[in-house]
Amino acid sequence: MIRSLRGMNDILPPDNARFEYFLDTAASVAKRYGFTYIETPLLEETALFKRSVGESSDIVGKEMYQFTDKGDNDVCLRPEGTAGVVRAFVQNKLDRAGGIHRYFYHGPMFRYERPQKGRLREFHQFGCESFGVQSVYEDVTIIMMIADILGALGIGYRLKLNSLGDHNCMPQYREKLVGFLDAHEAHLCEDCLRRKATNPIRVLDCKNERCQIIYKKAPKLINNLCESCNSDFDTLKHLLEENGIVYEIDTHLVRGLDYYSKTAFEFVSDDIGAQSAIAGGGRYDRLVEFLDGRATPAVGFAIGIERLLELIAMPEASREGYYMGAMDTESLPQIMQLAKQKRMTQNVIVEYSPKSLKAHLKGADRIHARYCVVIGENERTEGKVWVKDLEAKTEAVIEAEAL
RNA sequence: GUGGGUGUAGCUCAGUUGGUUAGAGCACCAGUUUGUGGCACUGGGGGUCGUGGGUUCGAAACCCAUCAUCCACCCCA
Missing domain, CATH: 3.30.930.10 (Bira Bifunctional Protein; Domain 2)
Structure with missing residues (x-):
């Protein structure tokens, strides 16, 4: 892999x-x-x-x-x-x-x-x-x-x-600091000796305890501005x-x-x-x-x-978008058309296999959809759709164009 | 670059002093019979136990190597 x-x-x-x-x-x-x-x-x-x-x-x-x-x-x-x-x-x-x-x-x-x-x-x-x-x-x-x-x-x-x-003021301070480091050279760690040559300001950041004790007495930049x-x-x-x-x-x-x-x-x-x-x-x-x-x-x-x-406090996730499914194979093409319409403005997930209403509701719930839209034989013959608002727990059978 | 820890299912992890078909929870899929979600119950799929050697009658387990990953040093966002 x-x-x-x-x-x-x-x-x-x-x-x-x-x-x-x-x-x-x-x-x-x-x-x-x-x-x-x-x-x-x-x-x-x-x-x-x-x-x-x-x-x-x-x-x-x-x-x-x-x-x-x-x-x-x-x-x-x-x-x-x-x-x-x-x-x-x-x-x-x-x-x-x-x-x-x-x-x-x-x-x-x-x-x-x-x-x-x-x-x-x-x-x-x-x-x-x-x-x-x-x-x-x-x-x-x-x-x-x-x-x-x-x-x-x-x-x-x-x-x-x-x-x-x-x-x-920085170059002046740098000189002052290097002078201080020269005076304490014998007690500095290897890293600090190297820093003294390359970038002396960095010694102040040294994690070595012995160095830090020495630096307590070092001139501070903030006092030399x-x-x-x-x-x-x-x-x-x-x-x-x-x-x-x-x-x-x-x-x-x-x-x-x-x-x-x-x-x-x-x-x-x-x-x-x-x-x-x-x-x-x-x-x-x-x-x-x-x-x-x-x-x-x-x-x-x-x-x-x-x-x-990992520190970000996310706003609470709410139910969003549509889940659409059919209860029989004959209704599937209509679901696809409905989805195409609705996708102009909304998130739509379509379930491609026909299944029971219960199974559709389960599916809609799992993806946290706000609305579950289902077409079964009854709806298809009447040109209607069944819609449930999963948050408000309300449902209705409406004209397909009204969705 | 240096040190330490950890590698078993998609995820989190069990797995006894080495012993036979490697487990759980979660997740996933299906079902619980007339068209109503979250819960519960039942069933199912899914693992060359990181990889390669070695020890042994027998290794997920012990040894070596290697790779990956995590944490820390260093440094920085």
């Missing part, structure tokens, strides 16, 4: 209903916030991700589905959504057009990782990207939008917040408070992708296992430039759809 590849799943009932419900909900909220749908290719030039996500990240370093195509191009399946949207933004010269551009997207992402609960090799994200707004108010709006989406789905969460500084970063972060916090959004500051929140600056946030759930991040994002003011566009401030996020699925 041929199986799907490891970490790549089919989405079947009943999860597909949740999946669809999530997309409907998220897209309609995003539209209310002025975002429009954008679709970009699943396959992109490898260089795009190297330059945006960053070579020091695990995603680019070891998790990409990368290969050479028949035209000898170095390509890979997208491991995340932002890079492609930014590429599209630049390629279509929207950076030069000026103004504000807001997009949302959804679709599969690919990362070659060892699968576990909440972590797949092919998974789906819903994300938004906003271009051209410098104001931290946009960051707040985006966070409120995620809260709206999660709220509409009945999903509880904790919001973690941090500021990563900008090209002004420049004036504008600091005041933006304050504004962000105040606005969130005023809008009733509870957050916690997590100075160790260092998004894994290199392009973030200033605002970084992560929505986590405590109910879904070790892979607890359900949404993450932040500001990436330099990324458009990195991808050869004109400097454009931007902020965005992505939601991991599979991680939400």
Whole structure:
């Protein structure tokens, strides 16, 4: 038997209903916030991700589905959504057009990782990207939008917040931190020594207890922000408070992708296992430039759809649609015609084998149909149909055209 | 990439210190006699016990390998 590849799943009932419900909900909220749908290719030039996500990240370093195509191009399946949207933004010269551009997207992402609960090799994200707004108010709006989406789905969460500084204060802080790490080099774990060289900010996220004890005394980025970063972060916090959004500051929140600056946030759930991040994002003011566009401030996020699925509170399923059947072979053609008519506006399932009324009712009930329509000999000779509303438990024999 | 757990019916799982035709519940199909659903009852279909070796008179069970899957580390959505 041929199986799907490891970490790549089919989405079947009943999860597909949740999946669809999530997309409907998220897209309609995003539209209310002025975002429009954008679709970009699943396959992109490898260089795009190297330059945006960053070579020091695990995603680019070891998790990409990368290969050479028949035209000898170095390509890979997208491991995340932002890079492609930014590429599209630049390629279509929207950076030069000026103004504000807001997009949302959804679709599969690919990362070659060892699968576990909440972590797949092919998974789906819903994300938004906003271009051209410098104001931290946009960051707040985006966070409120995620809260709206999660709220509409009945999903509880904790919001973690941090500021990563900008090209002004971050490099200075980095130096300060490296100085601190040099002073404690003898006591650091191997991973941290490696991180010190590649991406020193990441050491703060180290799970090693001995390292964490040391880092308690490490300089904190949040205390080393420049004036504008600091005041933006304050504004962000105040606005969130005023809008009733509870957050916690997590100075160790260092998004894994290199392009973030200033605002970084992560929505986590405590109910879904070790892979607890359900949404993450932040500001990436330099990324458009990195991808050869004109400097454009931007902020965005992505939601991991599979991680939400089991948390979604679905609206109660009600009886829906029609079940149609005949009691004798002669009546079957009429059922087919009735079904054709009704399908202009309604869901209709037709039972093709003639059977007793009782058996039809059983069948209609099993598929949760609202109405059971049956034609027997009596109805056929009179040009009528028998209809029962399985919810109201009422029934009637009516003219076929009146159905 | 590293560690641990688990593979028996469509699903959830039993299966005694190795013993004869491998079971249950749910689901599915059919029936319970005149044209009335959910309940109940009766019957039925469906399994090369993940795969390949080995030990044994005999393996679903014990051993080895392999594959798959799950969980965790790592990292992240």
